[in-house]
Amino acid sequence: MAIKIITTEDGSHSLFDEELNETYHSTKGALGESLHVFIREGLEFFLTSNTGSKVNILEIGLGTGLNAFLTAKVAEEKQINVSFTSLEPYPIPRKIYQALNYHASEEEGNLFRRIHEDEWEKENIISDHFTLLKTTAKLEHFNTNKLFNLIYFDAFAPSKQAEVWSIENLRKCHDLLDKGGILTTYCAQGQFKRNLVEAGFEVEALQGAMGKKEMVRARKP
Ligand SMILES: C[S@@+](CC[C@H](N)C(=O)[O-])C[C@H]1O[C@@H](n2cnc3c(N)ncnc32)[C@H](O)[C@@H]1O
Known part of the structure; x- marks a missing residue:
């Protein structure tokens, strides 16, 4: 695994995968992108119309742990119970996650460290x-009895990892969502949107993050 830390334009770190020639986030801002696509347009949007006692979230691609970390912070701030499941077939090495600059205090640093260091394959x-619950299962092979309220679809771009964005995987995401469940992603590629519709989703194109034209929010009716 050849990955190195880069600093994006909002000052937050991301990673660059040299084999794929791909970054883990927008180079305009990793933090800004995660906050926009997954926290504001995903979690906070969901919370405006749902007041259940627990939110089940599935993430495709734990990567740096930034989305999990930001979600945990919202859960604590708003005192909302979140059960977060994250798929990551290629966990990043300790020396990389230890050097990431996402936490602003010792307390946040401990939260971020726990996200990476707690045991895998167990809640x-x-x-x-x-x-x-972190698992090294790929989306293609992931099995669970749970239904999710939200999916953070944060795989590498379709041009780099087309198989993750396959119609079969999108149908699987549809099956994994509870009624009214929501999938958000930074990607707004035409074929991807058509595949989402074919998989049964209602698709909405929203303003993208960090100057990007579009992102997608899809809802299971
Ligand atoms: C865009 S990056 C991760 C972004 C991550 N959410 C973050 O904030 O750092 C995509 C991630 O998907 C993971 N991945 C690759 N193939 C996958 C698969 N088949 N199923 C689930 N995740 C996969 C990669 O290892 C990588 O960590």
């Missing part, structure tokens, strides 16, 4: 309102 309590 762990990370903080008062946030549990995490």
Whole structure:
């Protein structure tokens, strides 16, 4: 695995995968992109119309752990119970996650470290309102009895990893969502949107993050 840390334009770190020639986030801002696509247009949007006691979230691609970390912070701030499941077939090495600059305090640093260091393949309590199950299963092979309210679809771009964006995987995401569940992603490629519709989603194109024209929010009716 050949990955190195880069600093994006909003000052937050991301990673560059040299084999794929691909970054883990927008080079305009990793933090800005995660906050926009997954927290604001995903989690916070969902919370405006749902007041259940627990939110089940599935992430495709734990990567740096930034989305999990930001979600845990929202869960604690708003005192909302979140059960977060994240798929990551290629976990990043310790020396990489230890050097990432996402936390602003020692307390946040401990939260971020726990996200990476807690045991895999088992649901762990990370903080008062946030549990995490990390698995090395690929989306293609992932099995669960759970239904999710939200999916953060944060795979590498379709041009780099077309198989992850396949119609079969999108149908699987549709099956994994509860009624009214939502999938958000930074990607707004035409074929991807058509595949989402074919898989049964209602698709909405929203303003993208960090100057990007579009992103997608898809809803299971
Ligand atoms: C865009 S990056 C991760 C972004 C991550 N959410 C973050 O904030 O750092 C995509 C991630 O998907 C993972 N991945 C690759 N193939 C996958 C698959 N088949 N199923 C799930 N995740 C996969 C990669 O290893 C990588 O960490």
